Amino acid sequence: MSKYYYIFVLVQLTSIFTQHHLTEKQKSNRLILNFANPILLVYYMDLTYHKTKIKNLLIMLCITLKKVYNDLDVETQMIRKGGSFTTIITGWPKVEDTSLLASVVRIIIYVTWWIFMTRVTAILTLSIVLTALLSHQYKNLQSYFYSLDDIFQADDAEVNHEEKELKYIEALKIGFKLHSDTLWCTRQCQEICSVLYSGQIIVNVYVLCVVMLQVVNTERTFVNTVTIISTGVATLTSSGFIMWNAGDITFEAALVPTAVFSSGWHHCRGATSARVRRLLITAMIRAQKPVTLQGFGIIAISYKSYISNLRTKLQMANDQARVELCQEYWQHFPVESSFFSPSDAVSVKCFVVTILYFLCFLFLYLIIYLSDGSFTTVITAWPDVEDNSFIANLVRVLNYLVWWALMARVSAASTLIIITSIAISHQYKNLQQYFYSLNDLFETDVQRKHDEVETKYVDALKVGIQLHSNTMWCTRQFQVVCNVVYSGQITITVSALCLLMLQMVGSERTLSNALTIAATMLAVLIATAMIMLNAGDITVEAALVPTAMYSSGWHNCRGATSAKVRRLLVVAMMQGQKFTVLRSFGIVEISYQSYLSIVKSSYSGFSLLY
Known part of the structure; x- marks a missing residue:
């Protein structure tokens, strides 16, 4: 049906x-x-x-x-x-x-x-x-x-x-x-x-x-x-x-x-x-x-x-x-x-x-793009744009080859950032599943003595807390490595969106121009989203770790073990409840909300300039 x-x-x-x-x-x-x-x-x-x-x-x-x-x-x-x-x-x-x-x-x-x-x-x-x-x-x-x-x-x-x-x-x-x-x-x-x-x-x-x-x-x-x-x-x-x-x-x-x-x-x-x-x-x-x-x-x-x-x-x-x-x-x-x-x-x-x-309209845009010959050239100090000599064309070819090689490196760096952020967010998710699984120790090992299960639970809990500490260390290292990339990406995105909006106002309003501007703007937003939304996943998944700790089965412990476990959990959960977020420029948060804020800021900047 x-x-x-x-x-x-x-x-x-x-x-x-x-x-x-x-x-x-x-x-x-x-x-x-x-x-x-x-x-x-x-x-x-x-x-x-x-x-x-x-x-x-x-x-x-x-x-x-x-x-x-x-x-x-x-x-x-x-x-x-x-x-x-x-x-x-x-x-x-x-x-x-x-x-x-x-x-x-x-x-x-x-x-x-x-x-x-x-x-x-x-x-x-x-x-x-x-x-x-x-x-x-x-x-x-x-x-x-x-x-x-x-x-x-x-x-x-x-x-x-x-x-x-x-x-x-x-x-x-x-x-x-x-x-x-x-x-x-x-x-x-x-x-x-x-x-x-x-x-x-x-x-x-x-x-x-x-x-x-x-x-x-x-x-x-x-x-x-x-x-x-x-x-x-x-x-x-x-x-x-x-x-x-x-x-x-x-x-x-x-x-x-x-x-x-x-x-x-x-x-x-x-x-x-x-x-x-x-x-x-x-x-x-x-x-x-x-x-x-x-x-x-x-x-x-x-x-x-x-x-x-x-x-x-x-x-x-x-x-x-x-x-x-x-x-x-x-x-x-x-x-x-x-x-x-x-x-x-x-x-x-x-x-x-x-x-x-x-999505087939993207194919229409591609046809218009090729027929108009509206390829954005790389403008250099020499040769002049009017120079059509053989040497000038040869230099242009070399310029394009260098530019593509540079963009390949940039794409590789962006891909590495995305892969690393995905790995960290899934590590937090994996950490959640680990803490949830600790509750199974009391439900499955019913044939063992309760004291033995408690000892096994405490050891496993310490391993989980150590994993959490190591994951937060990875997050801090990732922040240090990617700070410049995030800062540069935000700057490029805001500037590109403002310029595209100005171009939309100033250019002739034809179908070709409209599709070109819309496709470029969409590409900029998607490229930024791939970086910022994956970084936002780290914040979301890290915030769920204290809940997983709370649901790990600590209430099944008794006596002195219960007091020991609660002290461990209080310290670990207080640390886990601290806001884990990546930043650019040291102040701008990389998250879902900041992505929406950047789009709004770009429009505000366009309104101010126009």
């Missing part, structure tokens, strides 16, 4: 080339759906790929964690929580075709579209259910820790205070294990829903911008107003259901340390009190780290980001409205433009969508 969805989306996209006699409403519908449906199809593909992880995650959330402790009130809360028709424009039949065959094909297309949207709705519903389960599991965890205080409050004359303390410590360890498992579920949810969150953000930003442009361009009748408002509200509501439930996870996870603190530890006395306080410090240090789901690896899915995205959409629509007003103003002047003429605004938008989804 999946192959029919691919054919369906492809038939929609081909309408860009075959359907030319559309109304403005139909063009707007095609513009939205041709952009949104391929991304929605990715949702289905991605969750199909992760179906095993989804199954394991649901079993963990709904069965395994609930076996240990389940607050019925929280479960009840979780259970309770819980326009105009847009036509589909395809490559065939044409909108003017009213024959019986065309009508039958349209019915089949609509049925396929509804089945497709049913799958997408099921996927979005699944993501909402997962986030609701996670947020209420954190709430359930809070209730569990609060309930531990009842151990000491119970009026049971047959149980003395020392027995209550032992019962409290065992229950506290179970709570820490539940917290560790819930964090694992959160990581699995992030991995499963990452593509969905990223795609949802793109679709919502795009759809709302198009809707706001419709407000500016369409006739302001009652029907059009109701249609636009209902579409905007539906988009905001669907985005809100996803982002709000994900935001609940961050909110509820942040309350867990307070619940741990209120679990009744102050009732313990003597040596037991000291032991409990050390347990609580280790657990609360980890619990106080913010728990967030992210889109694109950098955008936090939360209440705050929902408001931020809405403001971004309003700002983009406002900027586009200003551009259209300027275009309307320049229509009164005899300025020729063969590509971005104001009368072809919709065609230009469709052309941009076509570029995004059809």
Whole structure:
């Protein structure tokens, strides 16, 4: 059945080339759906790929964690929580075709579209259910820790205070294990829903911008107003259901340390009190780290980001409205433009969508590039550009050979930087798996004495801490080696983007020039992204190491070994929680956020120069 969805989306996209006699409403519908449906199809593909992880995650959330402790009130809360028709424009039949065959094909297309949207709705519903389960599991965890205080409050004359303390410590360890498992579920949810969150953000930003442009361009009748408002509200509501439930996870996870603190530890006395306080410090240090789901690896899915995205959409629509007003103003002047003429605004938008989804336009660019002979030559002091003598041409050939040899070295250096950064980030990931695997020592070696397993665990933990120290040493060495490369790359990127933007404003607006500038800008951004995003992976993976340490099974140790292990973990986790980031110029962070900042800075520099 999946192959029919691919054919369906492809038939929609081909309408860009075959359907030319559309109304403005139909063009707007095609513009939205041709952009949104391929991304929605990715949702289905991605969750199909992760179906095993989804199954394991649901079993963990709904069965395994609930076996240990389940607050019925929280479960009840979780259970309770819980326009105009847009036509589909395809490559065939044409909108003017009213024959019986065309009508039958349209019915089949609509049925396929509804089945497709049913799958997408099921996927979005699944993501909402997962986030609701996670947020209420954190709430359930809070209730569990609060309930531990009842151990000491119970009026049971047959149980003395020392027995209550032992019962409290065992229950506290179970709570820490539940917290560790819930964090694992959160990581699995992030991995499963990452593509969905990223795609949802793109679709919502795009759809709302198009809707706001419709407000500016369409006739302001009652029907059009109701249609636009209902579409905007539906988009905001669907985005809100996803982002709000994900935001609940961050909110509820942040309350867990307070619940741990209120679990009744102050009732313990003597040596037991000291032991409990050390347990609580280790657990609360980890619990106080913010728990967030992210889109694109950098955008936090939360209440705050929902408001931020809405403001971004309003700002983009406002900027586009200003551009259209300027275009309307320049229509009164005899300025020729063969590509971005104001009368072809919709065609230009469709052309941009076509570029995004059809990489074959790069081949078109290559043909134009070769036919124009627009090769950027290497300008040297001699020979002059007008000199066409044999010696001048021979010198130019030598110059090009030297230039290509130089660029080969530069490419080799950049490749080495990328390979090294990938190796370091995967070493941090490998380190995480090592610490997670330590918990298996207590679960698999059940035939050994507990003291022998503890000794083996302590030795393995020391090996892991040494590995972590060595990995951080590698990171520092990499920073020293690559500082100049990162600094130079940022300088080149900002300068190149500013110059390309100035060239875009100053050059003749033809198809050849537009494609040349766009391809060059894309190449610069990709080259920089390959370096900066891989370096950003180091920061992301290094930040996950303390979580792996926390989940290594330390709560299974007892007595003097437990105290020894907690001291080791506190020191190691405090070091692991320090921000690991590569820098250029000694101050500019090389990360996902800085990559976006560089692009914004380039545009700001262009605005200042222009």
